[in-house]
Amino acid sequence: MFNLLDRYIAKRVILASLLILFLLIMLRAIFSVLEESRLIGRGDYEMADAFLYVALMLPQKILELFPMGVLIGSLFGLGMLAANNELTVMRSAGMTTWRIAGATLKASLILMVGVLVLSEIVAPVASKYAQQLRTSSLSDGKVSRSATGLWAKRDNQIIHISSIHKNGEMHSISLFELDKDYQVKKLTEAKTARVTDEKWFLFEVTESHFFSDRVDKKYFDKMNWKNPIDEDNIETLTLKPETLNIKGLLKYKKYLTNNSLDSGEIELAIWQKILLPFSLAIMMILAASFVFGPMRDVSMGARVLTGVMLGFGFHLAKQSFGPISLIYGMSPFIGAIIPLLVFSSLAIWLMRKSG
Numbered sequence: 001m002f003n004l005l006d007r008y009i010a011k012r013v014i015l016a017s018l019l020i021l022f023l024l025i026m027l028r029a030i031f032s033v034l035e036e037s038r039l040i041g042r043g044d045y046e047m048a049d050a051f052l053y054v055a056l057m058l059p060q061k062i063l064e065l066f067p068m069g070v071l072i073g074s075l076f077g078l079g080m081l082a083a084n085n086e087l088t089v090m091r092s093a094g095m096t097t098w099r100i101a102g103a104t105l106k107a108s109l110i111l112m113v114g115v116l117v118l119s120e121i122v123a124p125v126a127s128k129y130a131q132q133l134r135t136s137s138l139s140d141g142k143v144s145r146s147a148t149g150l151w152a153k154r155d156n157q158i159i160h161i162s163s164i165h166k167n168g169e170m171h172s173i174s175l176f177e178l179d180k181d182y183q184v185k186k187l188t189e190a191k192t193a194r195v196t197d198e199k200w201f202l203f204e205v206t207e208s209h210f211f212s213d214r215v216d217k218k219y220f221d222k223m224n225w226k227n228p229i230d231e232d233n234i235e236t237l238t239l240k241p242e243t244l245n246i247k248g249l250l251k252y253k254k255y256l257t258n259n260s261l262d263s264g265e266i267e268l269a270i271w272q273k274i275l276l277p278f279s280l281a282i283m284m285i286l287a288a289s290f291v292f293g294p295m296r297d298v299s300m301g302a303r304v305l306t307g308v309m310l311g312f313g314f315h316l317a318k319q320s321f322g323p324i325s326l327i328y329g330m331s332p333f334i335g336a337i338i339p340l341l342v343f344s345s346l347a348i349w350l351m352r353k354s355g
Helices: 006-037 049-085 086-092 099-137 231-237 248-260 264-292 300-327 332-354
Strands: 144-148 148-154 157-164 170-178 186-198 200-209 213-223
Touching: 006 049, 006 099, 049 086, 049 099, 049 300, 086 099, 099 248, 099 264, 144 200, 170 213, 248 264, 264 300, 264 332, 300 332
Parallel strands: none
Antiparallel strands: 144 148, 148 157, 157 170, 170 186, 186 200, 200 213
16 A cells, blocks of 8 residues: 555654644643633632543644644655756656645545544543543632533532533523531432523423432422532633544434424534544645646645645634534534545646646
């Protein structure tokens, strides 16, 4: 599958891509630390916690920057080969531009494996621990995450919340009220909780009072609730689809569907996860098309600048078309694949034009 020239081109492109990705992620980490520094001093959140949180979130940030890093790195790697006239020698030996582009495409297969490992194993686990650390530190240890949801404590009450959605709405809430001997004397269960007229309310509520000889139950359609969770922290407690793997996203989508909730955002995240490896291949073909086409005789600095602009354009298109497709009621698959189709069409057109 890989001959000598394929391995040589792939090595140059992969090393250049990893170098550029390292520089991008270090720059992103610096900005993340600065962003987290504004929270230092809230609760138990300290500088060490901020550094650890940023470090644990790096795998997720790498996934976000991977297509841009591959594009700039491929332009840099192929540009170096072109500057040393190595591509000219390859073409003189009968290697076509499509053949060279194919070698870069083979290199993308290696990077795809790394992306899949990061996306499905490393990033979800690291992001989960990062969120747990941040949530616990910001709340003085009174709020914590687990595999079953969110747990919080206020005085003699323990609160469990299965999920908090992006709009702040909570689902499957259980409020355990304890007596002085730490025995449950009252259990309040609600299907949802949300803000109405700047006050929190529980909806579809079942209230159970426990006595030594009986259990009394009452039902309410709506009940006022003094929410113990700081509203400033609710955004940090919401489920972030991009931090879940495909299995977790499918489970979350099933939960939303079973509760008659909108799952469009989750479906979009699923398709973006599935299509991420293919975006790497498209970025490499795009880089090859630019090196053989409009950027054949320009300086290395111009190639890198073009890579930054194209990579940012792809990232912006990916972040824009998805939400736009949800707003206008289109299939999330359409929103996820449009950026790939646009940039792959550009790459193929430039490759054909360069011969």
